[in-house]
Amino acid sequence: MKIDGIDKIIIKMLVKDARTPVLSIAREVGISGAAIHQRLRKLEKSALIDGYRMTINPKSLGYNTTAFVGVFLDSSSLYSSAIKRLKEIPEVVESHYTTGNYAIFIKILCKNNEDLMHLLNKNIQNIKGVSRTETFISLDQQIDRQIII
Numbered sequence: 001m002k003i004d005g006i007d008k009i010i011i012k013m014l015v016k017d018a019r020t021p022v023l024s025i026a027r028e029v030g031i032s033g034a035a036i037h038q039r040l041r042k043l044e045k046s047a048l049i050d051g052y053r054m055t056i057n058p059k060s061l062g063y064n065t066t067a068f069v070g071v072f073l074d075s076s077s078l079y080s081s082a083i084k085r086l087k088e089i090p091e092v093v094e095s096h097y098t099t100g101n102y103a104i105f106i107k108i109l110c111k112n113n114e115d116l117m118h119l120l121n122k123n124i125q126n127i128k129g130v131s132r133t134e135t136f137i138s139l140d141q142q143i144d145r146q147i148i149i
Helices: 005-016 022-029 033-045 076-087 113-124
Strands: 065-073 092-097 104-110 130-138
Touching: 005 022, 005 033, 022 033, 065 076, 065 113, 076 092, 076 104, 104 113, 113 130
Parallel strands: none
Antiparallel strands: 065 104, 065 130, 092 104
């Protein structure tokens, strides 16, 4: 997929604020709103634009603890069933199948460390095939961004 300078401006503006009106983008770029719509459809169709979403600040809802958990499985054949169960836990917000020590690496949001301990002991470690977990609590997140175009 080749993108030109106009596409880059459109993408940068929408990454900064996905609610930017098409006409504002058109004025900035110097082309019509219809042309911006066409370019957006082309970028969406190519899968370069994966979607548009609202981002919720978890701390405003009381989720003050972010943790990353390495999940060890008894057997790699249990991966699919473990993922199915992890999807049922709302606090699990990301999951990655990884190389290295862990079969699965997840990101979870909890209200506090007590909730984290409960989630690990009662939900995650009770999943069939999970042999053990290793947990890393995030003390601060300094970088949160999209890939730069």
